[in-house]
Amino acid sequence: MEETLKIIVLVKHVPDAQFDRHLTGEGHTTDRSESILSELDEYALEAALQLIEARGGEAAGNKVIALSMGPAGAVNAVKKSLQIGATEGVHLSDDALAGSDAAATSLALAAAIRHLGAETPADLILTGMASTDGETSLVPAQLAERLGLPQVTFAASLELDGGKLTARRDGDSHSDTIEAPLPAVVSVTDQINDPRYPNFKGIMAAKKKTITTLSLADIGVDASQVGRAGSWTAVETAEARPPRTAGTIITDEGDAGIQLVEFLAAQKLL
Amino acid sequence: MPKVLVFIDNPGQVLKKSSLELLTIARSLGEPAVAFNGELHDDVARSLGEYGAQALYRPSADDLDDYLVGPKASYLAAAVQTSGATVVLAENSAEGKEIAARLGIKLGAGVITDVVGVEPDGTAHKSVLAGSYTSTAKATTPVAVLTVKPNSITPEPAVTGTAPATTTIEVPETATAASARITARNDKPASGRPDLTEARIVVAGGRGVDGDFGPLEELADVLGAAVGASRAATDAGWIGHDAQVGQTGKTVSPQLFISAGISGAIQQKAGMQTAKVIVAVNKDAESPVFEIADFGIVGDLFKVLPQATEEIKKRRG
Numbered sequence: 142m143e144e145t146l147k148i149i150v151l152v153k154h155v156p157d158a159q160f161d162r163h164l165t166g167e168g169h170t171t172d173r174s175e176s177i178l179s180e181l182d183e184y185a186l187e188a189a190l191q192l193i194e195a196r197g198g199e200a201a202g203n204k205v206i207a208l209s210m211g212p213a214g215a216v217n218a219v220k221k222s223l224q225i226g227a228t229e230g231v232h233l234s235d236d237a238l239a240g241s242d243a244a245a246t247s248l249a250l251a252a253a254i255r256h257l258g259a260e261t262p263a264d265l266i267l268t269g270m271a272s273t274d275g276e277t278s279l280v281p282a283q284l285a286e287r288l289g290l291p292q293v294t295f296a297a298s299l300e301l302d303g304g305k306l307t308a309r310r311d312g313d314s315h316s317d318t319i320e321a322p323l324p325a326v327v328s329v330t331d332q333i334n335d336p337r338y339p340n341f342k343g344i345m346a347a348k349k350k351t352i353t354t355l356s357l358a359d360i361g362v363d364a365s366q367v368g369r370a371g372s373w374t375a376v377e378t379a380e381a382r383p384p385r386t387a388g389t390i391i392t393d394e395g396d397a398g399i400q401l402v403e404f405l406a407a408q409k410l411l
Numbered sequence: 412m413p414k415v416l417v418f419i420d421n422p423g424q425v426l427k428k429s430s431l432e433l434l435t436i437a438r439s440l441g442e443p444a445v446a447f448n449g450e451l452h453d454d455v456a457r458s459l460g461e462y463g464a465q466a467l468y469r470p471s472a473d474d475l476d477d478y479l480v481g482p483k484a485s486y487l488a489a490a491v492q493t494s495g496a497t498v499v500l501a502e503n504s505a506e507g508k509e510i511a512a513r514l515g516i517k518l519g520a521g522v523i524t525d526v527v528g529v530e531p532d533g534t535a536h537k538s539v540l541a542g543s544y545t546s547t548a549k550a551t552t553p554v555a556v557l558t559v560k561p562n563s564i565t566p567e568p569a570v571t572g573t574a575p576a577t578t579t580i581e582v583p584e585t586a587t588a589a590s591a592r593i594t595a596r597n598d599k600p601a602s603g604r605p606d607l608t609e610a611r612i613v614v615a616g617g618r619g620v621d622g623d624f625g626p627l628e629e630l631a632d633v634l635g636a637a638v639g640a641s642r643a644a645t646d647a648g649w650i651g652h653d654a655q656v657g658q659t660g661k662t663v664s665p666q667l668f669i670s671a672g673i674s675g676a677i678q679q680k681a682g683m684q685t686a687k688v689i690v691a692v693n694k695d696a697e698s699p700v701f702e703i704a705d706f707g708i709v710g711d712l713f714k715v716l717p718q719a720t721e722e723i724k725k726r727r728g
Contacts, residue, residue: 398718
């Protein structure tokens with residue numbers, strides 16, 4: 142059995158994908174007015190909780206820190222994570238962060254993770270398989286590169302043993318077993334577990350847990366290194382795709398399959 | 412002329428169409444070179460010449476495939492330095508994006524993913540928020556790294572072919588140090604169908620399939636299509652999770668998407684709304700999928716699809 146575990150889970154406050162989503166403002170950033178804890182991050186949090194519970198949980202000195210970077214509303218993703226079971230919450234928030242691309246985001250997160258690990262470095266940094274809004278999936282890999290750590294993305298199972306991790310990764314044509322030394326950056330898929338819901342006890346307990354707010358100054362990052370100024374890419378234009386319109390709708394009266402083929406032939410798709 | 416480096420990981424026996432697309436885009440931006448990993452077969456070397464590659468690079472190490480991402484990014488960073496490339500093009504697969512991500516940090520280069528087109532000045536066109544927006548973006552750094560979606564352009568050979576020489580790139584010995592290593596690989600049985608994200612036609616099923624993908628697979632096979640599924644169908648265990656199309660699965664952009672027994676909830680639409688033509692079959696006339704279908708059939712997929720399959724076979728004699 143290894144010593145106590147310290148896991149940092151990255152959680153993101155994202156627009157609810159069940160509703161239409163919009164890009165707004167000069168920088169074409171995502172409108173976050175109807176936002177929730179990213180569904181995909183719940184799997185990472187659950188994986189972290191299962192790992193520490195197997196080692197005696199919080200009582201045995203294990204920690205799961207939920208870290209979110211984002212504007213004021215992002216603290217809600219941290220609160221929800223505490224209700225689900227994270228032991229501590231950290232909100233990295235600074236006006237200068239607005240409009241950061243993946244490179245600038247990973248720079249700020251790497252600095253925050255180093256700051257949180259100043260005394261005891263984290264053993265594991267866990268993320269969801271993607272954010273459901275930005276969708277670039279760049280941040281975990283860029284974070285790993287900045288921290289000089291191995292990355293294991295899309296883990297469908299995850300075990301820790303001593304100083305190393307073993308994960309399963311399912312691809313289209315093969316399934317791989319991966320080993321990596323700790324610490325490591327790991328992203329987990331929605332196949333790894335069934336995330337728990339916060340219960341009444343968890344919601345009450347969360348009220349007593351600490352949420353630390355960090356600014357860029359706290360983590361030693363200059364405002365010019367992040368935001369639009371520190372980004373290496375710029376979004377120049379964004380346009381809503383014209384909505385698709387309904388075409389021909391028929392009710393099957395026994396020959397719809399043939400009509401379907403005629404439609405495909407007319408569209409030169411056969 | 413700017414130098415453009417195309418990364419082709421394990422080109423195999425024949426170059427994939429997506430690799431030919433990258434080479435065609437590279438020529439439109441400048442002077443193309445190719446960094447590959449793995450074996451280089453004669454046929455592939457010939458195709459690279461036909462598509463105008465001016466130089467080829469290979470890694471000094473032959474074990475990069477044993478590791479995830481990191482060492483390949485180290486190799487590419489060295490190849491970019493040797494070649495003097497200012498644009499790097501890679502495929503938009505999960506691994507392609509991660510290699511691009513780490514490469515971007517190593518080079519201090521802006522990375523743009525999900526690219527569907529590139530203008531000569533480097534402006535990249537992409538689709539975002541699951542295809543509900545199109546945007547343009549540009550790297551503000553001296554080097555740009557772009558990952559390009561398949562089926563973005565029609566591949567065209569160069570007017571004048573080349574016979575490029577191969578240079579070996581020293582992969583730093585430290586490249587594999589703090590890396591995740593693949594210790595075992597289990598191949599899955601091949602379906603013989605095209606790759607879902609690259610397929611010209613996709614036939615996808617949802618809850619309405621009720622456990623039986625047979626009629627979809629038969630239609631897919633006469634059309635040369637890939638088979639996809641909604642999350643309801645993959646969660647029910649009727650088909651593998653790698654077939655999932657939608658918000659938490661794959662995004663596809665085929666010429667034709669045939670949706671069968673899928674309601675068309677917003678998370679499902681997210682994965683397929685950029686398809687050129689959408690055909691929907693559903694028993695429920697109120698299904699939202701009919702709001703976006705170019706051709707919709709209110710009916711029983713177990714009757715409609717087999718009838719269509721038979722009709723296609725009949726027409727082809």
